Amino acid sequence: MKRLMNRLDALLEALYHTRHRRELARIRRDRHDLLMLLVHADALGIDHPAAGLLLELRPLLADDFHDWHRRMGLSHSPLDCPRCC
Template sequence: MPSRRKRVAEGGLRGRLARLLAGWDEALRVGQEAAVRRELEEADDLFLLLCFSESFGLPNPASWHTLELYPLMLEEFHEWHRRMGQERSPLDHLRCC
């Protein structure tokens, strides 16, 4: 049976190792968070373009499937056109502001 002193020393080493690994993991994530966030925004923009492509005059092969998403996507569309630097909705028939 290990002595109390040995168990405390092992716990301290494990704790230090866990903190070291957590710090290493955080250091690796810092540079990648912005890139991942940018990729997610680009994917969201592409999805919005697919949903609202007929409104922009582009043929949409999936218009029947995306039609029921319009009410859910209205708030996200508002955030999107604000992020693109447009104060008002670029679509005349779609008023979100």
């Protein structure tokens, strides 16, 4: 019985994710964009109180930065990072 319930659960989850894949991808991208904005806000000239706490995340998100600033419409990186542009 437990095996049947696990298979049913997997089937329903796959069905839900298949139907709403685009919407879930958009939500995930929007959340990632917000995180990138918060992490790099001080470099963009936006003050916010958590800027110092988020500095530790910059190296972890450095690889995604180029794609993010292009998607946000910035033709060149506002940061002086050698890996970008």
